[in-house]
Amino acid sequence: MMKITMFSSQPYDQRFFEEAKGSASVEVTYQEAGLSAHTVALAKGSEAVCVFVNDVLDAPVLEGLSALGVKAIFLRCAGFNNVDLKAAERLGFFIARVPAYSPEAVAEHAIALIMTLNRHTHRAYNRVREGNFNLDGLLGFTLHGRTAGIIGTGKIGLATARILKGFGCRVLGYDVAPSPDFDGLGSLVPLDQLMRESDILSLHCPLVEATHHLINKQSLASMKPGAMLINTSRGGLIDTKAAIAALKSRHLGALAIDVYEQEGGLFFKDRSSDIITDDVFQRLMTFPNVLVTGHQGFFTGEALSEIAEVTFANIACFQTSKPCPNQVRA
Numbered sequence: 001m002m003k004i005t006m007f008s009s010q011p012y013d014q015r016f017f018e019e020a021k022g023s024a025s026v027e028v029t030y031q032e033a034g035l036s037a038h039t040v041a042l043a044k045g046s047e048a049v050c051v052f053v054n055d056v057l058d059a060p061v062l063e064g065l066s067a068l069g070v071k072a073i074f075l076r077c078a079g080f081n082n083v084d085l086k087a088a089e090r091l092g093f094f095i096a097r098v099p100a101y102s103p104e105a106v107a108e109h110a111i112a113l114i115m116t117l118n119r120h121t122h123r124a125y126n127r128v129r130e131g132n133f134n135l136d137g138l139l140g141f142t143l144h145g146r147t148a149g150i151i152g153t154g155k156i157g158l159a160t161a162r163i164l165k166g167f168g169c170r171v172l173g174y175d176v177a178p179s180p181d182f183d184g185l186g187s188l189v190p191l192d193q194l195m196r197e198s199d200i201l202s203l204h205c206p207l208v209e210a211t212h213h214l215i216n217k218q219s220l221a222s223m224k225p226g227a228m229l230i231n232t233s234r235g236g237l238i239d240t241k242a243a244i245a246a247l248k249s250r251h252l253g254a255l256a257i258d259v260y261e262q263e264g265g266l267f268f269k270d271r272s273s274d275i276i277t278d279d280v281f282q283r284l285m286t287f288p289n290v291l292v293t294g295h296q297g298f299f300t301g302e303a304l305s306e307i308a309e310v311t312f313a314n315i316a317c318f319q320t321s322k323p324c325p326n327q328v329r330a
Helices: 011-021 059-067 085-091 103-119 122-129 153-168 191-197 217-222 240-248 279-284 301-320
Strands: 004-006 026-028 046-053 073-077 094-096 146-150 170-174 200-203 227-231 252-257 290-292
Touching: 004 301, 011 026, 011 301, 046 301, 059 085, 073 301, 094 290, 103 122, 103 153, 103 227, 103 252, 103 290, 146 153, 146 191, 153 170, 153 200, 153 279, 170 191, 191 217, 217 240, 240 252, 240 279
Parallel strands: 004 026, 004 046, 046 073, 073 094, 146 170, 146 200, 200 227, 227 252, 252 290
Antiparallel strands: none
């Protein structure tokens, strides 16, 4: 029986993982705590850990896991920017991820953010509940005929492009390794042209060294005045302080994010009774043209089922020493 410690576990994780486990020779210990240098000891007695997007897997944590006898790391997500891959390789870890889980789920959430922010339905909902039917301040624009830019033409970017095309948008795309499937959905253009022409800019690329703060002071200045920026990928793609400056100057028309640079200390927990000490986040929340959700783009039953099923397939590969298509290497 293989013992696995799951970090950053929520009740829904336990539900879907237990449903997917079946007859697998695996015993999972569910820990609500995230993985960090302070919690690594919770993995004692386990051969593997199962982690999520905000768990810390830097060199010190990996060395701590190795010292406890942990041999494998199973990521319940597609991104692996939180893993020191060189240190993991040096220590001999097996690492596998879930490369794509219900890309339509994230794409649909991106569209929900666009529609909510544009037509102010979140504000209208609160107004009507208070008996206020005034339309002032709720003016939006018609999506049909607008230009939507997609940075990252992987599965989620393609799914988003399909929906936006269905709305009647002119769709532009950019990717360092563009997907041929983008043909027919829109036009692949240089990044500077996409930034300059897009009324709506949606980010669907991984967070790597080359994309860290892809949206910064310079790139924001190159955007079409009044454009809307959407991020459902990774918080580090946007320099939040630069975005705040662009919002204050009114050059950036609106911002919707499902991810945030420093979300590790905030998201996936109930902080309603706490004092949030992140001044950058608090400043962001003061803007009427900013919409924030707590990393819920993936959060559908279909996606959670797929995450659990693929993770158990990755575990089976490790147990049987079979090639794993989802293995991550440095």
